[in-house]
Each structure stands twice: as structure tokens, then as C-alpha cells.
Amino acid sequence: PLLDPKPDEFVIDCCAAPGGKTTHIAELMKNRGKILAADIYDVKLEHIRQNAKRLGINIIQPIFLDARDIGEKYFEQADKILVDAPCSGLGVIRRKADIRWKKSFDELDALPELQLEILNSAAKALKRGGTLVYSTCTIIRSENEDVAEKFLSMHSDFKLVETKKFLPHVDGTDGLFAAKFIKE
Numbered sequence: 001p002l003l004d005p006k007p008d009e010f011v012i013d014c015c016a017a018p019g020g021k022t023t024h025i026a027e028l029m030k031n032r033g034k035i036l037a038a039d040i041y042d043v044k045l046e047h048i049r050q051n052a053k054r055l056g057i058n059i060i061q062p063i064f065l066d067a068r069d070i071g072e073k074y075f076e077q078a079d080k081i082l083v084d085a086p087c088s089g090l091g092v093i094r095r096k097a098d099i100r101w102k103k104s105f106d107e108l109d110a111l112p113e114l115q116l117e118i119l120n121s122a123a124k125a126l127k128r129g130g131t132l133v134y135s136t137c138t139i140i141r142s143e144n145e146d147v148a149e150k151f152l153s154m155h156s157d158f159k160l161v162e163t164k165k166f167l168p169h170v171d172g173t174d175g176l177f178a179a180k181f182i183k184e
Contacts, residue, residue, distance in 0.1 A: 002162060002180040003133045007032035009079040014067035014122055017044030019051050019060075021084060026057040036074070038065040068117045071124025080131045081122045085115040087136035087143050091168070091175025112142050112150075119151045123158065123183070132158070132181040139167060139175035148179040157184050 005011050007030045013022045016037035026035055037048050037060050045062040052060045065073065067083070088111060119134055126132055134151070136143050144165065152160055158181045166176040 002135075002164070002178050003080050003082055003131060005029050005033075005080055009033045010036075010077060011080045011082070012036045012038065012070060012074065012078045012122070012125060014038055014070055014081060014083045014118060015085060016048060016062070017041055019044075019048035021082065022048060022060055023051055023055055023057055025082070026052070026059050027055075029059065031057055031059055033059055035060045036078075037062045038067055038070060040064065040066050068114075068121045070118075071121035074125040076125065076127050078125050078130060079127060080133075081126050082133050082135070083115075083118055083122050084135045085118055085143075085147075087111060087115070087138045088140060089137055091137045091139045091166075091177075112147050115143060115147045116150055119147065120154065123151075123155055126183045128157075128183055130183050132183065133178060134181070135176065135178040137174060137176055139165070139177070144177035144179075148181075151181070158182065159184055 005025045005028050011025055013035060016022045017039040022035060022037045039045055042064060045064060048062045122132055134148060152158060161180045161182050163179045166173045168175050
């Protein structure tokens with residue numbers, strides 16, 4: 001709902017795998033327009049291709065591309081961009097308990113910088129008046145509000161429209177965060 005994709009728009013899903021959000025966006029667009037589904041894993045891009053085919057969706061273009069390079073390749077072309085960024089995943093730990101054993105402190109400390117790099121690149125790919133949604137599946141402030149605030153401090157041409165944060169103990173869901181920006 002924050003992205004609010006419409007038919008005939010050009011939408012970029014920067015970190016698209018495994019593709020559930022991408023195919024949902026296509027359905028909301030009534031399979032009209034174009035969706036660029038970028039990721040850095042060929043096998044995951046193949047899953048997106050297969051799911052789109054299975055669902056009869058033909059507007060998704062899976063592409064092997066690091067999200068940090070989106071802005072250079074698609075400068076000011078997109079109407080809407082989703083950055084569901086790589087994150088610690090600590091908001092889904094109740095369903096994926098092994099997360100606690102797979103993440104190092106160094107890896108966790110490096111995530112906000114990576115997230116900001118992806119957001120900065122996405123900002124370049126967005127048209128004036130376009131929507132950029134940043135989301136994570138974590139509840140950690142350094143990966144959520146702090147990244148959004150730092151992004152805004154670097155981009156005076158963007159306005160924060162809305163944020164949403166879901167907490168497992170409050171909302172009965174996974175821990176999630178999303179911020180919606182408009183490029184002015």
C-alpha cells in the first residue's frame with residue numbers, strides 16, 4: 001500500500017528475490033506497465049521468472065544487477081521504487097530462529113551503510129514526483145529510522161511522507177519497518 005503501484009508505470013524492485021512482492025506489484029498494476037526485478041543471485045532471478053510465468057505475468061523483467069548500480073543505469077526513469085533492503089532479519093527471528101547464529105556483529109554493523117548506498121542509488125533512478133519505499137524485516141533503529149533520517153539529510157529533494165513499524169509483541173506480526181519518500 002505504501003508503494004501504491006498503478007497500471008502503466010515503470011517500477012523498480014531493487015532487491016527483488018525471491019519475488020513475492022514483485023509479483024504482487026504486477027498484480028496490483030493489472031499486468032500493465034514494466035517492473036524491473038533486480039537482484040545479484042541468478043538462481044533467485046530464475047525463481048522470479050518461473051513464478052511470473054506460472055502466474056501469467058509478463059511485465060516483470062528480472063535482471064542481474066547490484067542495487068547500488070540502479071541509479072546509474074536507470075537515471076530518473078522509474079515512477080516507483082521498492083528497496084526491501086538486505087537487513088539483519090531480526091524482526092522475523094520468531095519464525096527463523098537460526099538467524100541469531102548466522103549473523104556476525106561485523107555484518108550487522110555494516111548493514112546500515114549498505115542500506116544507505118542502495119537508497120542513494122535508488123534516489124537517482126526515480127523521476128521527480130516519484131515514490132521510493134524503503135523497508136526492512138528488522139526492528140533495529142540503526143537499520144530503520146536512522147537510515148531514513150540519514151537519507152533525508154543527504155537528499156533535500158526528498159520528503160518523508162509516512163513510516164510504519166510493526167512490532168511482534170504489539171501487532172502480533174513479524175517485526176517490520178517501512179518508510180515512504182516522495183521525490184520533489
